[in-house]
Amino acid sequence: MVGTIGVCVWRSLTLASLAQGHILKGALTYKDRKVVEVMTPLSTTYKLPITALIDKKTVLEMLELGHTRIPVFDGKQDNIVAILYAKDLVGLGHEKKTPLKKIVKSFDATKRVVTVSEKADLGVAFDTCKEKRIHMLIVADGKKASGVITTEDILEEILQFEIVGDDDKFVDNATERKLSGGQGVATSSRRGVQKENSMRYDPTALVRENSGVV
Numbered sequence: 001m002v003g004t005i006g007v008c009v010w011r012s013l014t015l016a017s018l019a020q021g022h023i024l025k026g027a028l029t030y031k032d033r034k035v036v037e038v039m040t041p042l043s044t045t046y047k048l049p050i051t052a053l054i055d056k057k058t059v060l061e062m063l064e065l066g067h068t069r070i071p072v073f074d075g076k077q078d079n080i081v082a083i084l085y086a087k088d089l090v091g092l093g094h095e096k097k098t099p100l101k102k103i104v105k106s107f108d109a110t111k112r113v114v115t116v117s118e119k120a121d122l123g124v125a126f127d128t129c130k131e132k133r134i135h136m137l138i139v140a141d142g143k144k145a146s147g148v149i150t151t152e153d154i155l156e157e158i159l160q161f162e163i164v165g166d167d168d169k170f171v172d173n174a175t176e177r178k179l180s181g182g183q184g185v186a187t188s189s190r191r192g193v194q195k196e197n198s199m200r201y202d203p204t205a206l207v208r209e210n211s212g213v214v
Contacts, residue, residue, distance in 0.1 A: 033122050035125050035149055039139045042148070047071040048071075048073075048100060056094045058094070069084070070086070072104060080145045082110045084109060085112075114134055115137065118146060125137055
């Protein structure tokens with residue numbers, strides 16, 4: 001009995017030591033990585049045109065994806081002019097089909113765009129997020145946007161594992177998937193195994209029910 005308990009304690013301590021070792025390694029080495037290695041490419045980032053209307057289709061897409069911050073582009077997709085927060089839409093019915101441009105103006109959402117160079121290291125990106133008190137940076141290749149990076153992306157590099165929420169479709173959310181409109185979505189350029197998240201719930205359920213959509 002004592003021997004069994006000893007083995008269990010040893011295993012627990014070993015696993016804890018391994019986890020601490022991974023985190024320590026991540027904390028010591030994450031600054032050596034470049035933003036371009038960790039960012040989500042713009043081509044696989046969910047974004048909205050400034051000309052969009054916040055209608056039922058748009059709201060359902062946003063709920064399905066679960067993003068709280070959405071880049072807004074004007075003209076070309078690499079011309080990011082604002083960041084829409086999901087909370088900007090609280091109390092705004094989709095049946096009103098409010099122009100996104102109006103929402104951007106109301107919340108002065110153009111000021112939320114903060115850029116970081118592809119060539120910057122993750123330490124610089126993390127410091128920028130802390131200094132500006134924001135959670136998403138637009139990654140730029142010269143004057144054009146090439147991707148996005150979030151504090152979650154950087155923390156995953158430090159912790160050395162994927163942070164999965166109950167609104168993530170995949171356990172490794174880096175796996176690219178497609179919307180009905182053909183636009184890809186991913187939270188990271190890192191590739192992983194496409195494994196369904198068994199803890200995920202359907203955030204579109206209430207909107208669909210109220211709209212009579214099964």
